[in-house]
Amino acid sequence: KQEVTQIPAALSVPEGENLVLNCSFTDSAIYNLQWFRQDPGKGLTSLLLIQSSQREQTSGRLNASLDKSSGRSTLYIAASQPGDSATYLCAVPGSARQLTFGSGTQLTVLP
């Protein structure tokens, strides 16, 4: 059964710093990996989706990488802003089209 782990569980950084969030998964037979953002009291917003044939995806200040062989993905946030404060989750689909989520990293960017 697929297991997804996110480290750290919480992270607090000053505004302007570059930061990296980590996601690891146990079954490398995935066909994509998604990163989401969740704001308090809200649903999830899809940030980036990396197909298994890709090694990275970029959207604005966000860059996500995928290393299937090692079962790892990272989300890089450049020049962090207070508006980036949220919980970030990664998710991978299983063979039966189920989606397994990590428990998330709660990010706080201090002004």
Next chain:
Amino acid sequence: EAQVTQNPRYLITVTGKKLTVTCSQNMNHEYMSWYRQDPGLGLRQIYYSMNVEVTDKGDVPEGYKVSRKEKRNFPLILESPSPNQTSLYFCASSLASNQPQHFGDGTRLSIL
């Protein structure tokens, strides 16, 4: 505006009283899914649907039912709710299972 709409947003009810949480999307998506989110357990998939009349169990389907009679709607049914189903529920949809999912704003259910 493209969106996934869940109703109700909040519900407090009692054990055993059947309830339905509706989910509707206006993006003509084929794939729809229900999740519950609990502290310390994260998001777990309850049921998903690849298309009309095609549904399948996720990781935690016990105590729930779903139906997909129309492409846009995917209701979640709790026939006999119990307190352990108190949770935050999310509906999501996507063009296909390997495409980015769009989430509703959530439904907070409290079963007393």
